[in-house]
Amino acid sequence: MTTFRSIEWKEDALWLIDQRALPKETIYLEFKDYREVAEAIKSMIVRGAPAIGAAAAYGMALAANASTATTGQQLMQELQAAADVLRASRPTAVNLFWAIDRVLDKVSFFENPDVQSIRQAILNEAHLIAEEDIRANKQIGYNALPLIPNPAKILHHCNTGSLATVDYGTALGIIRIAHENGKMVHAYLDETRPRLQGARLSAWELNQLGIPHTVIVDGASGFLMKKVGIDLCVVGADRIAANGDTANKIGTYNLAIVAKEHGVPFYVAAPVSTIDMNLTNGDQIPIEERNPEEITHIGNQNLVPEGSQVINFAFDVTPAKYITAIITDVGIIYPPYKENLAMLMNSKQQEL
Secondary structure, three states: OOOOOOOEOOOEEEEEEEEOOOOOOOOEEOOOOOHHHOOOOOOOOOOOOOHHHHHHHHHHHHHHOOOOOOOOOHHHHHHHHHHHHHHHHOOHHHHHHHHHHHHHHHOOOOOOOHHHHHHHHHHHHHHHHHHHHHHHHHHHHHHHHHHOOEEEEEEOOOOOHHOOOOOOOHHHHHHHHHHOOOOEEEEEEEEEOOOOOOHHHHHHHHHHHHOEEEEEEEHHHHHHHHOOOOOOOEEOOOOOEOOOEEEOOOOOHHHHHHHHHHHOEEEEOOOHHHHHHHHOOOHHHOOOOOOHHHEEEEOEEOOOOOOOOOOOEEEEEHHHHHHOOEEOOEEEOOOOHHHHHHHHHHHHHHOO
């Protein structure tokens, strides 16, 4: 386990590491109100699709604990309202909606439930979501091991490690598992404008873990592949459509195209909870647009002339044709994705 935890439940409160302060400061914030959790997701105190899902589940537990409802029916009505607030915090990460729906489904079939039984069931489910995330992330790493040469130069975009999950991580977790299993890996980290998750967060994590790494500007990836030689790219995902189209941090689409041009395998790493079979393709994935000041400013310094228009897409969609394989906790999925993702999700459904 890592020496830090991005998400932790202690003494009836949710504790989150404030990722906005890293790498300069390591600050933990306490939350006892689900509205504050929604704001923490929106303001990126907590970020990364799996971490957002777990935080939202604990947000539902906070809503249940704070309720003054005297009957189970009253509490369920309040929980629906809390769910709406949490769902509105960020639109792209499907894990957010998946975790909230899972918590609500857990208690929706209770017969004549009392308030305390609902509270306990929701907290138990939130704990289960967090525990499952750690197991899934480790399994993703182990499933990917045969794909990692030794030595390996690996290009990574954004941050998908312990800070983006409950622990270990998805794409960055693959690099960590390979390192822990004795492979000589060197990670090249896109800085990931505009919020610099690669430079600030991924580099901080790999420093903590003692994994060799180099930070590059986003625009250097193509030349790096030509000049240094990259063995593979691995990225995370915020939502994967039924045909394999994948939404991830802005800049992923560009990286996939460059990887294709240079013959570099391009892998997506995500738990199956990130797969959204309700969407036939990536055009249907909602793409969050964030405050233009993330682009126009660094700190208090304005970099863009007044009057210049700015558009700040937080995510882009990589078409499935650029993705070599999707590495999940239940196995590696190869093209054709439409057929193979359907088979995977159908088999998972039959297990439930």
